[in-house]
Amino acid sequence: MNRVEHVMGFPVSLRIDDEGGGSRMDETADALFAWLREVDARFSPFRPDSEVCRYDRGELRLPQLSADLTEVLDLCEQYRIATGGAFDVRLPGRPLDPCAVVKGWSVQRAAELLTAAGARRFILNAGGDVVVSGGPWRVGVRHPEHADQLCTVLELTDGAVATSARYERGDHIVDGRTGRPATGLLSLSVVAASLTEADATATAAFAMGPEGVDWAAARPGCEVFAVDAERRVRRTAGFPVATVAA
Template identity: 80%
Template sequence: MRRVEHVMGFPVSVRIDDAYADDETADPVFAWLHEVDARFSPFRADSEVSRLNRGELKPDELSRDLADVLGLCEEYRVATGGAFQVRLPGRGLDPCAMVKGWSVQRAADLLTAAGARRFCLNAGGDVVAAGGPWRVGVRHPEHADQLCTVLEISDGAVATSARYERGDHILDGRTGRPATELLSVTVVAASLTEADATATAAFAMGAEGIEWAAARKGCEVFAVDAERRVFRTAGLPVAS
């Protein structure tokens, strides 16, 4: 079963190879992601995040989900010395850097709970997969029609943070300026929550972020810096 929808500002595709799978198997995935978009988008005036930004909600009135997301944001802020930051001065709260990976991982968990054993969930290029092996291409940061490498994962997640789609959109929270020392960072981890947040945080940290990400337990890293130098950890699951 294959299905694609546009949600949260990017295409989300689901492929389920289990024989029983049909559209109803994927319905909860897309329902959940649309719910997340409605509740957590800072671009929707009626979202929980926007209401919090306007001071209409007190910290003890937050939903458990948003409280969990903000807790993760704080964990990464501390771990990066402030480089990963979702409360930049003059911009209000914008937890999108955490929400994407967290919500898509939850969507994958819904598939697993429904009995899916072999599937691939691709959200704007970030991937959660189960029952592999699955081959995941890492796009060249400067040439859209080329790959830097191809990874092979069985059960896990791959996320990339880069400048090629949205320009200098990732800011270093320590300075408030765009992070420009890296061209792309790809992280392989057990969950997309970890992979996506680590990739974004490492990109925000700049050159030092590569070593920081590589030192995180369970993370493998592929990165290209602004000088076009390539870095990869020894355990990176490169396809043969």
């Protein structure tokens, strides 16, 4: 099965390589994309009627929040504390924006729908952040300055990889400690067991700047590939770079 839809502002592609499954996998794919559309409606900071916006305006109190939003806000707070405030979804003068956690968290949940339905070999790509199962799968990481080139290719069997960078949306990641855009890195990719961890860690580390590379590398189960503003590459020893066939 191969399927692509535009959800949450970016393309989401799903490939399932299991034999059989038929209509059951079609139904699961339907449920997966329905879940992502639901997340967009409930968590978008750009939709005035979303749960996030209603909470930010004070129309909802903590006891009234869904279990999902409560979980997301708890994760946001964990990363804020862990980064000393560099990662912060409540920047002064700006609306609440938990997207840096919501994306990875929701796509990981979508991957779990596939696993629960019996899918064993799949790749789910959400705007360049990827969850895989039953590999090996090869995943390319875009060069931070040349859109038609890759800076590395990794090989994953089960797990996730997420990249934070400046090339798609400019200097959109802000260091919450200073209130200024984070410009010390060009891109930073994190491999972890789940996309929840990989995506949030990549964004949080990027907000920290060069010091975020070591911070991310010290987190249990995380491997890192980064390019700093001076074009120097930093990579942890366990980052799963694909071998090139002779």
